[in-house]
Amino acid sequence: MTLCKVVAFSFLILANILFVKSMAQTVTELKKFEVAEAKQAVAVDEQFFYVINNSTIRRYGKNNGKLTGEWDGEKEGIKHLNSGVVIKGKLYCANSNYPEIPMTSSVEIFDVKTLQHIGNHSFGIAQHGSLTWIDQKDGYWWIGFAHYGGKESSEGRDVRWTSLVKYDAEWRETESWVFPKNLVALFTPKSNSGGAWGTDGLLYCTGHDREEVYVMQLPKHGYTLDHVRTLTAPIQGQGIAIDHSVKGRVLLYGINRSASTVTLSEIR
Template sequence: MSHRRHLLCGLVLAAALILIQPVRAADDVPTLQGEKVASFVVPEARQAVAVDGGHFFAIDNQTIAKYDKKSGAKVSEWVGPKDGPIIHLDSGAVVDGKLYAAHSNYPEWPMTSSVEVWDATTLKHVDTFSFGIERGSLTWLDYHDGSWWGAFANYNRVFDRSPVAYGNKFNTQIVRFDQDWRVAEAWVLPEVLLDKFGDMSNSGGSWGPDGKLWISGHDLPEAYALEIPEMGSVMKWVAAAPLEIAGQGIAWDRSEPKVLFGIVRDKAKKENRVTATRINLP
């Protein structure tokens, strides 16, 4: 093989490695290690997982499946009609016996979002709140320190009905809602963290037992801890943790200290899984 062909092959291999390797954390951001404590094959685990004391809830676009947390046995499910009002469930949190889910019309245009609520025991749909056309697509919800929090995601990828990038990922915002679901405060993400999302955006979020907001992207097997800044509008990135996930929605288990649930969409094995990792928090 000629020197030129050797050089060309080397450049192609280098480009491939760049594409498949996760972006490294910033030099001043510590990486926390963890230990996987559970893994279950769950067909419905395509968008997110929510968790309470005895169960986890696998979330797909139009499906919520309830599973026993210890055995992994399926307990019940809710399935929305194919052409019904529920289009893209993206994340969930169980609070006071109710499952609150972030919902949007992703990838339709213009972007609309709503909060949908189910009874966590019966999986009966019990409430809804619509944002209409807002700041982007609502991708996650969590309750912390007396307020609901979430993210309105925007994307650099172009979809069929959007003539331009789907909102531009730099417009992604972390928000705190008031009691009437109005945005009371909002922050953007640091550019070095947005770079890790590629053309996609922030997919999951959950407040951890360390008082940090942990978020995830769309694809990478890691989560990132954020703090509210003392000044300004840019969230502070303070830690990262490698996980057996593939981005998407995450949820801290409030009944098991330091255990974070996530999902894996394994295309090679043609299976979806729910995983749980105990992270070595400071």
């Protein structure tokens, strides 16, 4: 091998190493709040975080963790709110009839100032599965639909049928993707429980229990989401939120059910 080829080859190796390092990410916990009902999910906006737990929503101050409002939907027949996202003063919650079959789902909408229920979009018997999370990006709705294993499987469909579905502003389906086999194995016997688009353009997803966040991106071809990397995080799966009120940083809110805490972490 000539000297020029050796230098070129060495430069290529160095470039690859630097590229890999530049793509590395870690999750650093910044703050922790003790919240007894932190069992299902969390949403966030500029001033507050919202703890979602089946039929209840509670609003807390981001700075001091003080309870400032609550909503109880048990009398309204709400049994399984899975997660939520705040968009322009409205809290959109993923709602399902889990673990009942056939799977039915809806999006329930709340005013963040009053925590009053102000709207609904029903999927009825959802053809894609059980609605677990919802987000909005580039004017489209991005929705995670779950399928489960074992006794919770529906009509012969197991975790492999879990998918990400894209809708336009009028709830018309435009595209959909499945999860890669390695993540399906990690989700099983439960499923994909949380998801949120980061301020960096990457999609962050969680399972039901593992202390991990899966960094995803849309594929250049085909129908399977690309799994970029797995991050260890101080959460236990379930619904997560990215704080879009803070620019230039990826701030992750999540829950730890066994410790009954809401955590704020930074992904760098």
